[in-house]
Amino acid sequence: xxxxxxxxxxxxxxxxxxxxxxxxxxxxxxxxxxxxxxxxxxxxxxxxxxxxxxxxxxxxxxxxxxxxxxxxxxxxxxxxxxxxxxxxxxxxxxxxxxxxxxxxxxxxxxxxxxxx
Amino acid sequence: xxxxxxxxxxxxxxxxxxxxxxxxxxxxxxxxxxxxxxxxxxxxxxxxxxxxxxxxxxxxxxxxxxxxxxxxxxxxxxxxxxxxxxxxxxxxxxxxxxxxxxxxxxxxxxxxxxxx
DNA sequence: CGGTATCCTATGCGATACTG
DNA sequence: CAGTATCGCATAGGATACCG
Numbered sequence: 001x002x003x004x005x006x007x008x009x010x011x012x013x014x015x016x017x018x019x020x021x022x023x024x025x026x027x028x029x030x031x032x033x034x035x036x037x038x039x040x041x042x043x044x045x046x047x048x049x050x051x052x053x054x055x056x057x058x059x060x061x062x063x064x065x066x067x068x069x070x071x072x073x074x075x076x077x078x079x080x081x082x083x084x085x086x087x088x089x090x091x092x093x094x095x096x097x098x099x100x101x102x103x104x105x106x107x108x109x110x111x112x113x114x115x116x
Numbered sequence: 117x118x119x120x121x122x123x124x125x126x127x128x129x130x131x132x133x134x135x136x137x138x139x140x141x142x143x144x145x146x147x148x149x150x151x152x153x154x155x156x157x158x159x160x161x162x163x164x165x166x167x168x169x170x171x172x173x174x175x176x177x178x179x180x181x182x183x184x185x186x187x188x189x190x191x192x193x194x195x196x197x198x199x200x201x202x203x204x205x206x207x208x209x210x211x212x213x214x215x216x217x218x219x220x221x222x223x224x225x226x227x228x229x230x231x232x
Numbered sequence: 233c234g235g236t237a238t239c240c241t242a243t244g245c246g247a248t249a250c251t252g
Numbered sequence: 253c254a255g256t257a258t259c260g261c262a263t264a265g266g267a268t269a270c271c272g
Contacts, residue, residue, distance in 0.1 A: 006162075006164070012219045013143075013218050013219070014143070015226060016217075016222060016225060017143065017214075017215075021136075021138060023134070026137075027129075027130070027133065046122075048122070049123075066224050066225055066227075087225070090221070091214070091217050095214075097213060098132075098133075098207070098211075100210075101132075101206060101207050101210055102129050102131075102133065103128050103129070104206075105132075105182075105206070105207075106128035108182050109131075109181045109203070
């Protein structure tokens with residue numbers, strides 16, 4: 001019951017929200033939820049317009065934040081598999097709710113003005 | 117059952133998520149959920165480190181997206197009240213879930229590395 | 233295949249000053 | 253009180269080339 005801390009970066013809400021507020025993280029998480037265990041290339045196919053650079057850095061960030069697992073198989077050619085961690089999976093209900101909400105209200109939200 | 121559209125900006129999920137992925141929108145929505153009807157100054161107090169410029173532009177964007185109401189009372193001095201629309205309120209369960217998740221997993225997520 | 237490294241630019245955002 | 257207007261910068265992110 002400490003509703004006190006509203007300062008960034010110690011406030012959990014501020015801190016975590018700031019990690020989600022980038023262009024690709026949520027989309028990568030969603031792709032992994034739908035795809036299960038996925039390779040780097042699978043993720044590029046799932047999100048065609050993400051650049052290599054951004055996919056790499058997003059994956060690294062998510063791994064550091066313990067939201068995804070990265071399993072490296074030392075073969076030739078190399079094979080790397082990504083999947084959600086338990087922590088990551090526990091975020092999914094909230095993310096799915098946001099996505100459902102987005103689908104339901106898309107027309108209202110985008111109706112009045114244009115998205116550049 | 118059209119799971120096909122993954123292109124921005126026509127994909128509802130891509131489109132809506134991109135609107136949420138800024139520094140302040142979710143925090144403003146959360147403040148309005150906790151505070152109910154709030155004036156401009158109330159919001160500045162609730163989020164002390166937001167600049168006037170960003171609060172203004174965030175509010176304008178949220179209003180255009182039909183997530184908040186802006187009610188202008190033509191008095192002197194002026195009084196402007198902000199509140200969540202029905203559409204905005206319907207997003208709250210998902211946002212609250214994300215916040216709960218953030219609180220529960222804050223330690224795990226921030227444990228390994230430092231947040232600059 | 234699964235990435236880095238480098239360069240470059242658009243823009244999100246903050247600070248400050250001003251206004252009806 | 254509730255905002256604009258203006259300036260300036262840091263950085264998120266794209267394009268391209270290269271690597272083990």
